[in-house]
Amino acid sequence: MTSKTLLLPAATTTLGVIGGGQLGRMFVHAAQSLGFRTLVLDPDAASPAGLVAHEHICADYLDEAALTRMAAACAAITTEFENVPAQALDRLAHSKPVAPAGSCVAICQDRADEKAHFGASGVACAPYAVIDSEAALAAVDSALLPGILKTARMGYDGKGQIRVKTREALAAGWDELKRVPCVLEQMLPLALELSVIVARGRDGTVVQFPVQQNLHRDGILAVTQVPAPGVSPALAEQASAAAARIASEMGYVGVLCIEFFLLQDGRLVVNEMAPRPHNSGHYTINACDVSQFELQVRAMAGLPLNPPRLHSPTVMLNLLGDLWFDAQGNEREPAWDRVLAIPGTHLHLYGKASARPGRKMGHLNITAATAEQAQQRAQAAAAVLSLPTEW
Ligand code: ATP
Ligand code: MG
Secondary structure, three states: OOOOOOOOOOOOOEEEEEOOOHHHHHHHHHHHHHOOEEEEEOOOOOOOOOOOOOEEEOOOOOOHHHHHHHHHHOOEEEEOOOOOOHHHHHHHHOOOOEOOOHHHHHHHHEHHHHHHHHHHOOOOEOOEEEEOOHHHHHOOOHHHOOEEEEEOEOOOOOOOEEEEOOHHHHHHHHHHOOOOOEEEEEOOOEEEEEEEEEEEOOOOOEEEOOOEEEEEEOOEEEEEEEOOOOOOHHHHHHHHHHHHHHHHHOOOOEEEEEEEEEEOOOOEEEEEEEOOOOHHHOOHHHHEOOOHHHHHHHHHHOOOOOOOOEOOOEEEEEEEHHHHEOOOOOEOOOOHHHHHOOOOEEEEEOOOOOOOOOOEEEEEEEEOOOHHHHHHHHHHHHHHOOOOOOO
C-alpha cells in the first residue's frame, strides 16, 4: 500500500472501522461530521457504531467474505477494538491503508510485548516478570511481591488481574487464570494516574492533547480531569515526551493512548497503552478545538494534524450501567433533565439498549471557564446522579 495516500473528505469516500462499540460510534460521528461515508464491521446487530454508520457489516472480525467486502468498500480502515485479531488488519492492509497497523496493535495486545516496547523506547514501567511456564513461576524474584498478576492478553477494565502477596498466592492466582501467559507486576505506591493521547501521521508528525488525570473505581475509569490538578508542568512534559517516543518508536499511525502512574516518590512510570482513542480522551469532544476522534479520522486519511488546543477546563464522569438502577434494583432513567440544567454539561450516551452494572453506557463532559468551576459543576452533576463527589 502506498504510504502517501491522501483522502479528501467526500460523500463517496468511505472510512471503515473494525469494532462497533462506543469508540467506533464517536469515530463515526467525527468522520461523518467531516463529510466522509462510514462503514462498521461488528458481529452485533445493535452495536453502538453500527447503529449510526452509513453501512454496517454484521459479521465476525475474521469472516473472509466480510473482510473482502470491507476492503472493497473502504478507502481506509481503522480499529476501535483493541482485541481485533491483528490478522484481520494485516489482511485488509494488503489492499487498503490501515491505521494503526496490525503490527502495532499486536504489540499493544500483549502486555509482555508492550513492556518490551516501553523498554526499547527508553520509558520505565513497573518491575515485572513474564510468567509463561512452571520454571518462570519458580524463578520469580520475591521482590516483585506484593504484586498484580495480569493475563498478558485480553484484559480490560481490571479484568484478568489478581493481586497477590505471597509466592503461594501467586501460584494459586496463576492456576485461577488457567495458567495462560501472564505478567507479574510489582504493586507500586501510586500518587495518581495520568494518561496522554497522541496522534501520529504517516509523515511522522506527532501532536498530543494535554495530560489527563484519571481516577479509577473498581478497575474502571471513573473520572478524568483536565488540566490535571496533580501534575506539574515538568511532569506533563516528561509524560508527553515519553508518549511521543513510544508512538514514534513503533512507527505508529493514528491515535494512541498511553497510561502512566505517578509514584509517591515523584517518579513517572508507564502502565499500558491502547492503540485507539481512549475513554480518558472523551473530554476532548467538548473541551478541545479538535477531538481525539477527529484526529483519528485525519491520521488515517492523511489529512493535516494540528496540535489540539484545550479551550475549556473539563471534568469527565463515566456513566456506568449502575446508574440505571435504584437502591432496590429497579430499572430507572437517570435524571438527565436535572443534570443538563447544570451549565456546561454535555451528555454523551452510546445508544446501548440495556444497562448492566459496570457497563459503559455514556459519559458526561462538564466544561467551564475555570478548573474550579468545572470541578464544582461536576460535583453538582455527580450529586444528582448519586455518584461519589470526591475525586
Ligand atoms: P484498562 O484497559 O481498562 O485501562 P486494564 O484492565 O488493562 O485496564 P491496568 O490498566 O493494567 O488494567 O490496571 C487497572 C488499574 O489497576 C490501574 O489503572 C491502576 O489503578 C491499578 N494498577 C495496575 N497495575 C498496577 C501496579 N503495578 N501498581 C499499582 N496499581 C496498579
Ligand atoms: Mg489501564
